[in-house]
Amino acid sequence: MSQEDQDKLAAEWEAELAKESDAAGDSGGTAEAAAPSATPPAGDDAQRQADEALAAQWAASMAQEEESPAHQSFGGAGAGMGGHASEAHFKDMTEMARQPADNKLKRELDFILDIPLDVSAELGRTRLLINELLQLGQGSVVELNKLAGEPLEVYVNGKLVARGEAVVINEKFGVRLTDIISPIERVKQLG
Incomplete structure (x- = not known):
């Protein structure tokens, strides 16, 4: 003024x-x-x-x-x-947001999806003394900590991700998943 x-x-x-x-x-x-x-x-x-x-x-x-x-x-x-101001003009980005992602982004996601992971299924665990280990031979029985009928544990890169039951598919063993570990429990395992 x-x-x-x-x-x-x-x-x-x-x-x-x-x-x-x-x-x-x-x-x-x-x-x-x-x-x-x-x-x-x-x-x-x-x-x-x-x-x-x-x-x-x-x-x-x-x-x-x-x-x-x-x-x-x-x-x-x-x-x-002495200042000059003008009205701001913004580009409407809604059309760009609706368009599908470009091929470069898709290739990057495909690259991540192609990373190999180690998957293992575990029947159970036990501890042996070195003496007991040395006495094992063909026909020896190793007792595990799980009962018969208990679910197997499925590990991906050493981290528990699921539980399931053993099945036979084309004369090969497999695991039918019965329980997926929640993301919260997976995060707790990392700590």
């Missing part, structure tokens, strides 16, 4: 305050008429009311300034500072 505009605004406020104090002296004042008290306001109350009227006028003036075309075109208060 230029100095000229500020001076004009100050003169308007001064004139308005003079009108209010004249009106207050003639008719008891608009603020006094609205107040329910029977006694006229003290000096401090009159000053407070004048300050409130000034603040209301200031707010009205600011609102009027904001609505003015000069302010909306960014030539108002900022023009004196």
